[in-house]
Amino acid sequence: MTNLNNQHIAPIVGSTCKVLSPATVANVVCGFDILGFALNEPNDIITLSISNGPGVTIINADDFNLPTKAEDNVSGAALIALLEETPDVQGFTLISEKTIKPGSGIGSSAASAAGVVVAANHLLGNRFSKADLVRFAMFGEKVASGVKHADNIAPCIYGGVTLIRSIYPLDIVSLQAPLLHVTVVHPQIEVRTADARQILRQKVLLKDAIKQWGNIAGLVAGLLQGDYDLIGRSLEDVIIEPVRSILIPGFDEVKKRCKEAGALGGGISGSGPSIFMLSKDAATAAAVEKEMAAVFTRIGIAYHTHLTTINSEGAKVVPL
The missing domain is CATH 3.30.70.890 (GHMP kinase, C-terminal domain)
Incomplete structure (x- = not known):
């Protein structure tokens, strides 16, 4: 649910923040699409600014040659979903520096999609809940794989080990774990x-x-x-x-x-x-x-x- 108490905070054009977004392990062997955990290394570096123009501008600061058209980019799709519920912001400018190689199997697309919505939420005064952020970021995962799954997205946003009890409705459970x-x-x-x-x-x-x-x-x-x-x-x-x-x-x-x-x-x-x-x-x-x-x-x-x-x-x- 949206945090109504923070909606009065007016976003400032040009405001910028940087986010470290971690790699993740999904499935955890037997938990296909329902279990995942975040890793301390490696991390993507995401720099996001509120822009004075509409839509999402994407600048890639790496050599992976990912799409810069927002609709075709996992970060862009996640931000578009967030913007639909953010009437007081026109758009964002993203500088993406990926160290998690696309196609590696350690949540490269999730790091991009989750990292940008965490950054956007910070710039918006944390008006959205973590569950909201997962919901937005799942639009990015759909671009990447054709399916809105959250087993990488959830641990990337919540940290630790997470259980996706349900997607519809979204029900995420954080699990305690020993040192591993x-x-x-x-x-x-x-x-x-x-x-x-x-x-x-x-x-x-x-x-x-x-x-x-x-x-x-x-x-x-x-x-x-x-x-x-x-x-x-x-x-x-x-x-x-x-x-x-x-x-x-x-x-x-x-x-x-x-x-x-x-x-x-x-x-x-x-x-x-x-x-x-x-x-x-x-x-x-x-x-x-x-x-x-x-x-x-x-x-x-x-x-x-x-x-x-x-x-x-x-x-x-x-x-x-």
């Missing part, structure tokens, strides 16, 4: 979210659905109870991963070697090609990184890795 170290490997291949969705089965066997429900419930319980063993046992996907993993060379070997190195478990981050693993401590997470690197070095695919933890804040305003 996250290792991510991004093989330098591209898996488009829209393509990764198209290959999924539209029907599943009841026995598979029951197993998946048990894993989702177990993972949520493990997070809330700080039960690392239960978290590890529940990081199993019998519906999505068996299909999507064929798009990622070396996936099965990476998963096997990382668990042997002590990881609790993990799997495909979002639609891939990035793979994430959760560990109880930094030393294990570093050992997991070495195993990931060894696999992709052997099969001859360039890669990037990230050693990080869960970001409890989400997208945040930082000094200009």
Whole structure:
């Protein structure tokens, strides 16, 4: 709901703010489209200003050559949705500096869409709730994948681990979690979210659905109870991963070697090609990184890795 108490704040043309918008891991193995968490690294840098002209002007300060037409850009689509409920502002100017590579599987589109609405809300005196911001940002995700999903958007805005209980109506639950170290490997291949969705089965066997429900419930319980063993046992996907993993060379070997190195478990981050693993401590997470690197070095695919933890804040305003 809109915060009516802040509606009297008059936006000032030229006002500018900068936001760090984090990468995210969606699905968290068994929670397809309903679970996600934010990462402390990497982050996109978003600089947004209130403009005196109508619409959204987009300036890309990176080499990804993303669309600058607002309707075709995930940030632009999110801002257009917000502007429809902001009659006292004509438009925005966005400078986008992405470090989260599009198509990486760690929420590049969500970082863009969520980051700009967090920035806009700051410039507007925080008149919108976090749920409102998720609603606006989901228009960006629709541009990226054709579907309004929130499993990357929600943790990017709320921080931490989030559960999307429902999209219609939107119902987001923040979950407490113990300290978890996250290792991510991004093989330098591209898996488009829209393509990764198209290959999924539209029907599943009841026995598979029951197993998946048990894993989702177990993972949520493990997070809330700080039960690392239960978290590890529940990081199993019998519906999505068996299909999507064929798009990622070396996936099965990476998963096997990382668990042997002590990881609790993990799997495909979002639609891939990035793979994430959760560990109880930094030393294990570093050992997991070495195993990931060894696999992709052997099969001859360039890669990037990230050693990080869960970001409890989400997208945040930082000094200009």
